[in-house]
Amino acid sequence: MTKDQKDNLFSLVKSLTKSEKRQFKLYVGRLGVNSDSKFLKLFNLLDKAKTYNEASILKSGIVKKSQLANVKAHLYKQILISLKLNPSHQNVRLQIREQLDFASILYHKGLYKQSLKILDKAKELAIVNEEKNSAFEIVELEKIIEAQYITRSINTRADELAVQAKELSSQNVIASKLSNLSLQLYSIILKTGYVKNEEESQMVTQYFNDRLPNIKGKKIGFREKLWLYKAYLWYSFLLQDFLNCYKYASKWVDLFHQNPSMINHNPVFYLKGNNYLLESLFFIGNKPKFIKKLDQFKSVVDDTKFNKDENVSTLIFLYTNFHTINQHFIDGSFEEGLNLIPEIENDLITYKDRTDPHHKMIFYYKFASMHFGAGNNKTCIKYLDKIISNKTLSMREDLLCFSRVLNLVAHYEAGLDYHLETLLRSTYKFLIKMNELHEVQKEMIKFIRGLQDIYPHDLKNAFKELHKTLKTFEDHPFERRAFLYLDIISWLESKINNKPVSEIINAKYLSKYPS
Structure with a gap:
């Protein structure tokens, strides 16, 4: 089966709403000469087509092969001009x-x-x-x-402009340095995830301090504060300092609420700030505050006054569903969370052209983890296979690694022992290649590899020994990251106490938040 050809013009045409298509035809129809033009005929053909096929375009006789590139370029430009004139895109x-x-x-x-x-x-x-x-x-x-x-x-005009230019230039330099720093830190976390050891921690801290501009005594506005909070947020995320993540994400969101006109002016930044605020609360495990902030977020974005375009609507879909799922991981209510999966999978089809593969795979990891928590290990494996078998995936290394570790555990739980040794070898090779083999993973792989030599009546003691070993890493500044993606400790406690993992997690949650 051949893959569909990708084409920028075709993607643009397919992204248009009914009203945008209508306006485009009105726009080009303002001149009678356009009514029978090649570019309009090409637009109508692409609008009706399900896939882009250059051969069928040439076969239609609309344009010759030598003309196609120019006609496509002209059509692309005319669509953009039409969109620019559309009131919905005015800002x-x-x-x-x-x-x-x-x-x-x-x-x-x-x-x-x-x-x-x-x-x-x-x-x-x-x-x-x-x-x-x-x-x-x-x-x-x-x-x-x-x-x-x-x-x-007036005589003072030159001085006024000089002062204004100097102030704006200074503020632009600060904003540029802060935005560069924020982007560079974000790039690090996307590629490698959190810091893995003391050496990396010191390198990131020095990197941050060397590039953080001195703003003491300088006049900064909304924009500069926004980039400042972003930079501190990413620095805190890299160090797994989730309390400071919450602190700076709160400052980020509060900045918008203090300047409400900026919410519709910069809706993407507002959405991202709320996303990181909720993510911080998820890592801290404070469900009451998490639910409160999630409800506040939903009430703002559901308001008719909140401006939505395709990009904003996609982000609302992603963040709302990510965090609606996350709430069930905090207190172990996995069975309840399973009801969300079919609806989200249907929505992923609707948003398939606007959701990048990375975010799609994050959903699959969450679906897999939800099923694992509910005891549906074979379904868990099915979702993990979508991630592991994707050889072209550009995704955060830590999520790729933990997908494989969870896959091992799910195979063991499902009783699929017949190729466990092969999985162990491939997982070990993958982790070594990714430079991601931490103590928690080492202990997990060593444990699963040794299971075949343990007598059934000694199994509980083996679980207890592994639990004792892993507990030493639970609060370790660099090893605890493993437990953010896969709650191995609770899984071991479920095996030791012969209780579902969801019951173990829920009991821990209720001990912290009894109300």
Whole structure:
């Protein structure tokens, strides 16, 4: 079976809503000459097609092979222009950019005062909405006009613009350094996960301190604070300092609630802040506060005043479902959580073109873990196989590793011993290759490998010995990460006490939060 051809134009056409398609046809139809144009015929063909097939396009006779690239490029551009004119895609950034373009046109026509008037309004809009890069660009154009001594404006004008440019430049430099630091830390955690030892911890701390700009005594606004909290959040995540993760994620979300106009202006950042806030509470294990924050988050994004485009809707789908699932891991209510899986799987089909493979695999890992907690080991293995068999997957190393470790445990629990030795060897080789073999994994693999030599009446003692060994790592700053993905301790306690793992986790949770 051949794979469908990927094409940017086809993806763009298929992403359009009914209203966007209607507006596009109205837009191109404003000129009668377009009604029978090649690019419009190509649009209609692609709109009806289920997959992109270049051969069928050429066979239709709409365009010759030599014309296809140019017609596609023209159609792509026309769709983007149409989308830009669509009210649903209008935002402050586009308004500022449009005003700056108008001012530039007026300047080149010699209408300097008109240009300055537009620039002054655009600059005010940019500063109010924390669009300081645009504000700096506006000031630079104002300086060009004023430097020609054409307008003969007030004497202090030059000083005002110089001070404004200096302040905006300083704030832009701070924001740039903080955003660079935040992005670099995020890149580290995506590739390698949390720090694995003291040496890595010191390296990350030095890396963070060397690049953190000095902001003492400097005027910073919403944007600079946002990047500052982001940088501290990623630094805290890398060090597995989840209390500080919660602290800076809370500052991030509170910053938006203190500046409510910014929620619709930067909805993606608002959603991500809530995602990390909930993730921090999940790792801390505080379900009452977790539920409270999750409900608050849902009430905001479900409000009709909350602006939603395709990107925002996808993020709402991801974060809402991730954390709706996570709540069941905190207190071990796995059976209850299983009811969520079919609906989410159906939604994943709806969002398949907007959900990247990494997030899809995270869902599969959560589904597998949920089934493992509920005792459905064969179903757990089925979901894990979707991750392990995906050879092209670009996914966080720690999740890939723990998928294999959980796969081993699930095979043992399901009584699938006939190829356990092969699984052990492949898992061991994989972990060595990924440089991910920690003490917890070593002990787990050694234990499972030795199970075949243990008599049934000695099995409980073997579980107790492994439990005793692993308990020493439970609060270890670098080894405890293993228990974030797979609660081996509770699994061992379930084997020792002959109780379901969900019952063990729930008892631990109730001891912390009896109400």
